[in-house]
Amino acid sequence: MVLKTLNDLNLIVHGGPKKKLVLAAAQDQHSLGAVVKAWKENIIEPILIGDKEVIQNICASNNYDISGVRIIHEPDTDMSVEMAVRMVSSKQADILMKGKVGTSTLLKCVLNKEWGLRTGNLLSHIALFEVETYHKVIAVTDVAMNIAPNLQEKIAIVNNSVACLIKLGYSIPKIAVLGAVEMVNENMEATLHAALLSKMNQRDQIKNCIIDGPLAFDNAISLESAKHKGIKSEVAGETDLLLMPDIEVGNVLYKSLVFFAKAKVASIILGAMVPIVLTSRSDSEQAKFDSILLSAAASK
């Protein structure tokens, strides 16, 4: 199944049982709004953990109707996060979302060795974009979590992403390993990584996907550009996932797509027991909603 728009994620979500999303430190207007909207649209069933009074006040002042929503009162931020994580690890919730708490605090709990959500995998960030000028949804990784992944980390990031895309209905996602050029250059590590990842994929050491690279951005998303350069590639023009060389170019691409190309975006953290939604205050309402939608679709 090809995802043409982020809306298509609805087909996956509504095709199965409703997932439970637990919002840690829920006394947060930005995340509350998105969660309530997702609930109203039948995407998820929310569980709010945080300062009950503050939560209710925020909902009242913003007209968020939370009648019938389960709220667990825990005014201490750290405790509320621990409770939320424990709910997930004890299988009482399917998705973890961050409220009014720092990302590092939340992730520290996620990575707790006793009751956390470790799987032995690296955590990584995936963003799905809907851009008018591309014929389908395109995923980008890792634009927010891993700063300068080495080869082993890139392998983990790819594997996380492939597992997620397969859950979203992709059969054999096409992955472009991005560089500044499509030729291998000993001075450009991204191009060397690309060669190694391609060969590992050819030898079935990275499975369930087709990897090609290095590809420059234009070669990855435009078959014509690739042909113009004489590049023979199974991925060029049909990329489902862009693997970024590092966080800086990834983050720049992410924001360029949103600001210049008016792209819609949904993002989640992969590699833990369940998808994790980490929206920030600068995300649009739509982006927050779509991230919740994505987390529901990507949840087991």
Next chain:
Amino acid sequence: MIRTLSQIEEKVLTLKKTYRIAVAWAQDINTIGAVYKAVNKGFIEAIMIGKSSEIIKICKKEGIGVNSFKIIDSENENQASLEAVRMAKTGEADIVMKGLVGTDRFLKAVMDKEKGIMIPNNTLSYVGVLEIPAYHKLLFITDPAVIPFPDLEQKIAMTGYAIEMARRFGVEKPKIALIGASEKMSGHFNNSVDYAIMCKMADRGQIKNCIMDGPLDIFLACDKKSIEIKGVETPVNGDADILVFPSLESCNPFYKGLMLFAKGELAGLIRGTEKPVIVMSRSESEISKYFCITLSCLMA
């Protein structure tokens, strides 16, 4: 196409040229015998540099007319090597051949910064061509003699020389197997990293005129049945023309094993020099040395 080592001579004869060969420290029976054979066939003029009394003695013993060669007296190995190389540098000789002098000493003269015949910035390497009754075509191998542990750049240079030689033999687009113990990428074997990079470079046309794959083991490189049994997809497909080895210590025993146990025959040449350089081991037979002479004329 040249399909056997004997056919190299046939091809050289059609070129109707005479090549002048300077032999360093020439008082060696196999060397003299091989050179004389070529002189007789009419495509070689020989300048034998060494202990003239001993050269003459060998000629008389073998029934070779002393006038078949130009004999230049020389006091020691170093002087003889330098003189042979000098003749190549000035154009008095087209080919340089090592006689009874040790390879290291001989190559020192070849590589001399002022008086040597290295092409600036080129890699010195050795390409051999093996004729093995059990294999359906000639097999080019590198590097059994010069570079102990080639890095990526050297491997690329070695491959380039092998492609060039194969094409002179009439193989337009040789199949190259980058040899390892397994076809899998592995962190234990740095060569697999170099190999993956080279394969991508070949994909992108940075290494031209070849079909390349690796890592591959010898079975996948040279045995179609192994390909079927293992189910590995590779464009080399058990039909390799060129084998690139990760080290001298893997390539050298490979060809010696074949010569000892499988009636293999080898001809080979130093590459990276202004003029062809022949370095056969002192223990090699006359016929091997003859093949090398014909090969050097083909590549001149």
